Amino acid sequence: MKHLSWASIFRLGAVQMCLGAIVVISTSTLNRLMVVEGGLPALLPGLLVGLHYAVQITRTSWGYRSDTLGNRTRFIIGGMAVLGLGGFLAALGFVLMASMFWAGLALSVLAYVMIGAGVGASGTSLLALLASTTHPRRRAAAATITWLMMIFGIAVTATIVGKALDPYSPALLLKLVGLVSLIAVALTTLAVWGIEARHAGAPETGKTPVPFREGFAEIWAEPRSRNFTIFIFLSMVAYFMQELILEPYAGFAFGFTPGQTTQLSGAQNGGVFFGMLTVGIAATGLRFGSLRFWVMAGCAGSALALLVIAGAGQVASGAMLIKPATMALGFFNGMFAVAAIGSMMALAGEGREAREGTRMGLWGAAQAVAAGLGGVLGAGAADLARHMMGNSSGFGVVFVAEAALFAVATLMAAQIIEGRRGNDIGALVPGE
Numbered sequence: 001m002k003h004l005s006w007a008s009i010f011r012l013g014a015v016q017m018c019l020g021a022i023v024v025i026s027t028s029t030l031n032r033l034m035v036v037e038g039g040l041p042a043l044l045p046g047l048l049v050g051l052h053y054a055v056q057i058t059r060t061s062w063g064y065r066s067d068t069l070g071n072r073t074r075f076i077i078g079g080m081a082v083l084g085l086g087g088f089l090a091a092l093g094f095v096l097m098a099s100m101f102w103a104g105l106a107l108s109v110l111a112y113v114m115i116g117a118g119v120g121a122s123g124t125s126l127l128a129l130l131a132s133t134t135h136p137r138r139r140a141a142a143a144t145i146t147w148l149m150m151i152f153g154i155a156v157t158a159t160i161v162g163k164a165l166d167p168y169s170p171a172l173l174l175k176l177v178g179l180v181s182l183i184a185v186a187l188t189t190l191a192v193w194g195i196e197a198r199h200a201g202a203p204e205t206g207k208t209p210v211p212f213r214e215g216f217a218e219i220w221a222e223p224r225s226r227n228f229t230i231f232i233f234l235s236m237v238a239y240f241m242q243e244l245i246l247e248p249y250a251g252f253a254f255g256f257t258p259g260q261t262t263q264l265s266g267a268q269n270g271g272v273f274f275g276m277l278t279v280g281i282a283a284t285g286l287r288f289g290s291l292r293f294w295v296m297a298g299c300a301g302s303a304l305a306l307l308v309i310a311g312a313g314q315v316a317s318g319a320m321l322i323k324p325a326t327m328a329l330g331f332f333n334g335m336f337a338v339a340a341i342g343s344m345m346a347l348a349g350e351g352r353e354a355r356e357g358t359r360m361g362l363w364g365a366a367q368a369v370a371a372g373l374g375g376v377l378g379a380g381a382a383d384l385a386r387h388m389m390g391n392s393s394g395f396g397v398v399f400v401a402e403a404a405l406f407a408v409a410t411l412m413a414a415q416i417i418e419g420r421r422g423n424d425i426g427a428l429v430p431g432e
Contacts, residue, residue, distance in 0.1 A: 002198065003135040004142070013146035014191040015076060015126050017153030018184035019119060022087040024154040025161060025177055026052070026115055027375075028265045030094055032247035032258060037168065038097060046244045046379025048090075048112045053372025055116025056365060059124045063361025066125040073196045075125035080188040083118025084181030086111045091177040095170040120364070122188075127344075127360045129196060143341045144280040148273055151334070155269040162262030219358055231416050232340065233366040235299070238405035239333060240374035242306070245382045245395060250322060252391040253313040267323055268330035275334020295413040298336030303406035305329035310399035313392035336409075378402070 004012075031045040062079075066072040089111035096104030126146075134142045161176050219225050246268070247261040256264065275298070282288040289297075308325040312318035344363055378398055386394030 003138070004130070004133050004195070008195050009130070009134065009138070009142045009145055010149075011191045011195065012126060012130055013149035015080070015122070015188050016146045016150035018080060018188050018191075019083070019123055019126075020150040020152075020154035021157040021180055022083050022184050023115070023119065024158050024265065024269070025180065026087050026090050026112070027243065028158065028247060029161060029165070029258070029262050030090055031244050032251060032261050033094060033168075033173070034097075035248040036251040036261075037258065038094065040097075041383050042245060042248055042379040043376075043383050046376045048108055049244060050372040050376040051109065052112040052116035052119070053368045053375070055113050056120045056368030056372075058117070059120045059364040059368060060358060060361035062121045063124045063128055063358045063364075066128050067358055071196070072125040072129045073192055075121045076129070076192050077122075077185075077189050079118045079120070079122025079125065081118070081185050082114050083122060084185045086114030086118055087181050088174070088178050090115065091173050095174065098170070116368075120361075120368075124361045124364050126192075127364070131360060133196075141280070143344065144276060144338055147338065147341050148276050148280070151269050151273040151276065155266045155273055158262050158266030158269060162259045162266060165262060166257060166259035168258050219362060225359060225362065227416060228344070229362055229366045231412065232344075232363050233370045234412060235336070235340070235409045236367050236370035237374040237377075238299075238302075238402060238409050239336070240371040241378035241402040241405065242309075242329075242399065243371070244375045244379045245398060246309075246326065248382075249309075249313065249391075249395040249399075253395065254319040254322060264323060264326055268326045268333075271327040271330025272334035272337065273330075275331040276338040277334075278331075279335050279338045292413055294335050294339045296410050298332045298334070298339070299406045299410040299413060301332030302329055302336065303403040303410070305332060306399045306403040306406070310396035310403070313396050 027049050031042075031049065034040045034045040035042050062075065066075050090108055093104045093106075093108030093111050096107060098104075130142055130146065157180060161180070164176055165172060220229075247256075247265055250256040250261045250264050251258075279289075279294050279298075282294075305325055305328040308321060309329065312321040312325060315321075344360070381398045381401065382395055384394075385397045388394065389397065
């Protein structure tokens with residue numbers, strides 16, 4: 001098998017960039033529009049976004065199919081097409097809610113199911129292709145590159161769409177979402193076409209694939225895979241709690257417009273980008289700091305940034321603090337995330353052979369379930385706290401609770417992750 005060149009790795013990273021571009025509109029921009037412009041409770045978009053994460057529990061199955069059917073490319077392109085259509089239908093569903101609420105809600109439910117299925121099929125197959133065709137020494141770097149490109153896609157899309165969306169109108173929203181979706185599908189097709197045929201080799205013939213249940217059980221029995229799955233789930237609950245409430249918080253507490261709050265989300269994801277880049281350069285290039293160091297620093301820094309965000313709504317000058325605090329939150333989130341991603345890519349190719357897709361699917365499912373749970377918990381708690389304490393204080397309590405979870409995650413990292421350096425980034429305690 002011929003390993004991926006750096007050019008091919010960057011091409012596959014463009015697919016991650018497209019995934020992020022569509023998802024940020026569905027989970028961030030539409031969330032704010034439903035709560036502020038639509039006057040809907042934050043729990044409704046929280047449940048819709050939670051639904052798209054719940055559907056991603058099928059990631060393990062998608063990964064298994066791409067392992068056994070020998071054609072990951074069709075899952076990548078097909079999944080992106082489903083994701084793009086789902087993103088457009090989600091925007092259309094929100095627009096319909098203004099005149100036909102139940103019809104718009106029904107369309108939104110269908111749309112978010114499609115978004116979850118598209119992300120699961122395309123994203124899992126993409127990461128499995130990377131894990132199975134990237135040289136072992138390049139896996140951590142490849143994971144960092146592709147994830148940085150996804151964050152770049154999120155940040156650029158949020159910023160451009162945020163500026164283009166002012167002044168807001170339903171027709172403009174549909175036009176922008178449709179354009180982003182079409183570009184994403186076209187770019188994905190161009191980026192991935194031909195790579196698998198050149199690098200993955202011909203699929204094995206005459207060998208009966210292990211049944212899904214048996215293959216899953218074998219992977220779960222691997223201590224490294226199991227321990228990493230548990231860590232991913234618990235840490236990602238903390239990571240995603242603020243995702244659905246940050247933009248509504250800025251709208252209520254500081255009077256930000258839809259474009260301004262979308263740009264705030266772009267600033268946060270820009271911070272994530274630079275946080276990941278910092279760790280990639282320091283840990284891989286300079287060989288400074290261990291995986292445990294960067295994860296613990298990212299979690300602790302995220303907790304401090306959340307406390308500043310919570311306090312900003314309680315002071316007169318809070319509007320001046322919210323953007324730098326949000327960028328800091330993204331920066332420390334990126335520190336934490338890139339170490340976990342490097343571990344994921346390195347571990348995917350270990351253990352029993354030809355299971356890269358199934359392992360990536362398992363960890364992707366754990367992340368998705370945690371993200372959905374964290375989003376719903378954050379949105380539901382914000383609604384309850386706002387009812388009892390008012391907008392600014394209610395949101396602030398939830399941010400403080402999330403900071404506490406990040407503090408717990410810091411302690412977990414000290415117990416679960418080894419303190420190795422440099423090229424060993426991604427090593428985990430092997431377990432029993």
